[in-house]
Amino acid sequence: MGLPELPQNMDHFVDMLRHFSGTEVTSSLAEIAPQVHADDKEELLTACVQMMGCDDYLADEEITNYFIIANILGIDEGKALSLLASLTTEDEVIVDE
Numbered sequence: 001m002g003l004p005e006l007p008q009n010m011d012h013f014v015d016m017l018r019h020f021s022g023t024e025v026t027s028s029l030a031e032i033a034p035q036v037h038a039d040d041k042e043e044l045l046t047a048c049v050q051m052m053g054c055d056d057y058l059a060d061e062e063i064t065n066y067f068i069i070a071n072i073l074g075i076d077e078g079k080a081l082s083l084l085a086s087l088t089t090e091d092e093v094i095v096d097e
Helices: 010-017 022-035 038-052 060-072 077-087
Strands: none
Touching: 022 038, 022 060, 038 060, 038 077, 060 077
């Protein structure tokens, strides 16, 4: 299931993503990434990590997916790590053992 063209309203776009599985989100982001304006890429990545952490925790797999999405959007790993650190606390990150 793909997304229509990237809507101008990011809130509407995020609401649409809430109904997708992780695989569908990643596939859809790969399709629309070239259309995302450079100024919106960090906002979109922030929305993705907020959805991943909606249960107040980020599991190891979710962190991996976060960096995959950052890469799809063309956000370098250092910038993605800095953004993630600014959005989370250590209590929110769970590493599955």
